[in-house]
Amino acid sequence: MGEEEVAGFLSEAFGRLIWIIEPLTRVFEAQEDAFGKPGEPGDEQLIEHFARWIISVYRQLLEWAGAVRSADPPEEFRKAVELSAHAADAPLLQIREFVDRTVEQLEQVPKHFARPEDEREENPLLLEVTLTLSADDALVDEALAELQNALAQLDRGAVDAEHKT
Secondary structure, eight states: OOOOHHHHHHHHHHHHHHHHHHHHHHHHHHHHHHHSSTSSSOOHHHHHHHHHHHHHHHHHHHHHHHHHTTTOOGGGGGHHHEEEEGGHHHHHHHHHHHHHHHHHHHHHHHHHHHHHHHHHHHHHOOOOOOOOOOOHHHHHHHHHHHHHHHHHHHHHHHHHHHHOO
């Protein structure tokens, strides 16, 4: 990868990252269709589709980070590229935490239905199934600053080379 290709590579990579994450918003907007309204049963097939979509996004995020890490930029750009690859860390962690919270909540279902019906009606079981993916803005800003710094170094080097000739 040449110096002139790094900025384009990172721009394209971040565009793909947005493309990976954005559709998950629409999936969560339709979560009531999958899980049902309070007091109503969910749709088993939609729940499975919902879960597969989340796992697919997780896999794509891992692949995205690997693709960015596998880039071989010039030395001046290595830190910017490495920092950029970490942009997937926050969404990956958020998905893992979401899965952990969801499993904890689902473990309550058998206990809830083991109670007498009147207790269940008095204390309904409400599951919170919310996933918010967000970037680490400070990390993205740091990666951008590193990229700008590397580009500025190249520009200074080009100007210095012109003055020497």
